[in-house]
Amino acid sequence: MTQNEIDFICKNNSFIKELISQDPVKLLFKHGKDEGKKLLIGQIASRQRIKKKLPSWYDNYNLIFLPGLSLEQSSSEDTATLKAKLISGKHLLDITGGLGVDSYFLSHNFEQTTYVEQNPELFKVASHNLSSLSKRIRTVCDDGLDILKSSDADVVYIDPYRRDSSNQKMVSLADCEPNVLDIQPLLTQRKRITYIKASPMLSIHSTLEELQDVSEVWIISNRNECKEVIFKLQENQDSAVKVRTFNLGLGETEEFEFELSPNVKTDISFSEPLTYLYEPNASILKSGGQDFLAKKLALNKLHPNSNFFTSSEKVDDFQGKSFEIIEVLTPFHPSLKKGRFNVISRNFPKKANEIEKKLKLLSHKEDYLLATKTIGEKHIFIKAKLL
Ligand SMILES: C[S@@+](CC[C@H](N)C(=O)[O-])C[C@H]1O[C@@H](n2cnc3c(N)ncnc32)[C@H](O)[C@@H]1O
Structure with a gap:
């Protein structure tokens, strides 16, 4: 998306607002020959896709969206809000910025936030949105790994890209981009804490065997559907891994935690069904x-x-x-x-x-x-x- 297109969408957002509930296919049929209106109808379609996932962004007509995977792969407002309550520090570095949802929500608990995205088109759109939402987020279009090498950030957030070139969903951290398993020493150097978001399809046990210095694993569900698994990494972590589970969206968040240790066994009792x-x-x-x-x-x-x-x-x-x-x-x-x-x-x-x-x-x-x-x-x- 070019800067001219971004400016055009912002200038004409009353068209988007007016027709937001209409069927984009029917709108295209009516207005599709007009390139400008086609662009605005694309925004209506993207907004409709994120209505439930990002309700406050859906309602904000200063924001623009890039059709495609960035909408699908972003965190939801619910999960990002929960993470924002759990993650804090001085300087947050998000090296896989994407649409910027995690950068924005997590930034509330930091003095400084740096959003990094390597895809220039997505970067442009997310930078526009983040500067409209917050004055405290610095945006950088670069390889996040290069930025990570020289950053003084005390907290790093990584939400790796989970598709391969043939558009297959990937569930192992080794198949995602960037491959965090290749850069493990960087993740905890200078006493920084790193959070890695992973697909809920991934096996927690096999990931714990591959990933070093994991101190906590968070499993986040919304309305009983597993949405995210987060690995928290800290330098020289050698005690038992704390597992924290969350289930959002059904009134009060259900929370339960326990320690994962090879020596801790649960001797559970069995019985036929009781009352x-x-x-x-x-x-x-x-x-x-x-x-x-x-x-x-x-x-x-x-x-x-x-x-x-x-x-x-x-x-x-x-x-x-x-x-x-x-x-x-x-x-x-x-x-x-x-x-x-x-x-x-x-x-x-x-x-x-x-x-x-x-x-x-x-x-x-x-x-x-x-x-x-x-x-x-x-x-x-x-x-x-x-x-
Ligand atoms: C799953 S999305 C992140 C979504 C984001 N957390 C959000 O909530 O909007 C992953 C993003 O990381 C970007 N990415 C992957 N490898 C990168 C790298 N080495 N440097 C910068 N960005 C990278 C991809 O282009 C993609 O936009």
């Missing part, structure tokens, strides 16, 4: 910390691979879904046919959608059918009410 049943939230399940949570709350597990927990007394404020068990049935019991249930299948040979289809089920807000296996190696269906 209440629990499913930990997506962040806890991703972290592998469900047995630590269950142990803390004195819950029994249904089966080593089921990740459903049970108790006779109700546990309040469980970090995940809590159910009251209505009835335990044999799988595909005829009484369930054409019923209204949400189905969850864990450690059961058929997936939720297959069960729904076979029993011709319709969905329901609170009534659940849980398909699983018990400690007696028996497959069961549990009719349960969401609490």
Whole structure:
């Protein structure tokens, strides 16, 4: 995007504002021959894509957007706001600036912030936005690794690019750009703290084997969907890794933490389903910390691979879904046919959608059918009410 195009979009943002709720395809059909209007309709389409992800940027008509991957790969306002509460220091250096979402939200807790992006077109757009949002962010168009080598920043943030040249999504840190595994000594030199954002698809355990000096791992979900995994790196880190899990968007943020240490084992108890049943939230399940949570709350597990927990007394404020068990049935019991249930299948040979289809089920807000296996190696269906 050229500077002229940026100026044109800013000057004509009333067109964008007026037509923001309209279908961009229909608008293009009507105005597509006018190059200027085509550019503005592109902005409408981009804005519509970020409406839920970045609501305050969506509402800000001084900002402009570059269609494409930068919108998809940016952090959301919710996750960036959470990170801003957890990350602070004097000088933040974001070496993979992208759209600038993380730079902007994290900058609130720093005296100085430097945003670096190597893609000149994206840099131009993000620089325009960041200068309109904040006077305290310095923007640099360069290779972030070169800037990192000479920077005095006490905190570094890296959100590597997660696509290869054939547009495949990549989940290992070694496949992302930059490859942080190649520059490990730089990440903690001069006592700096580095935060690396990774895809939730990535295996935490294999990454911990590759990445040195990890002091904390954060797993961030929004409405029970895992969005980000953050690795915090500190010089000479040799104690147990602290794992922190967050689940945003369902009222108060659910938070749970535990220490990951090869010597710490959880001796969890098992039982058949009792009166209440629990499913930990997506962040806890991703972290592998469900047995630590269950142990803390004195819950029994249904089966080593089921990740459903049970108790006779109700546990309040469980970090995940809590159910009251209505009835335990044999799988595909005829009484369930054409019923209204949400189905969850864990450690059961058929997936939720297959069960729904076979029993011709319709969905329901609170009534659940849980398909699983018990400690007696028996497959069961549990009719349960969401609490
Ligand atoms: C996943 S995006 C970052 C998104 C950003 N955190 C946000 O919330 O908007 C990664 C960005 O890093 C940039 N990048 C990758 N390697 C880089 C490098 N060595 N120097 C500077 N930028 C780099 C890519 O061009 C891409 O825009």
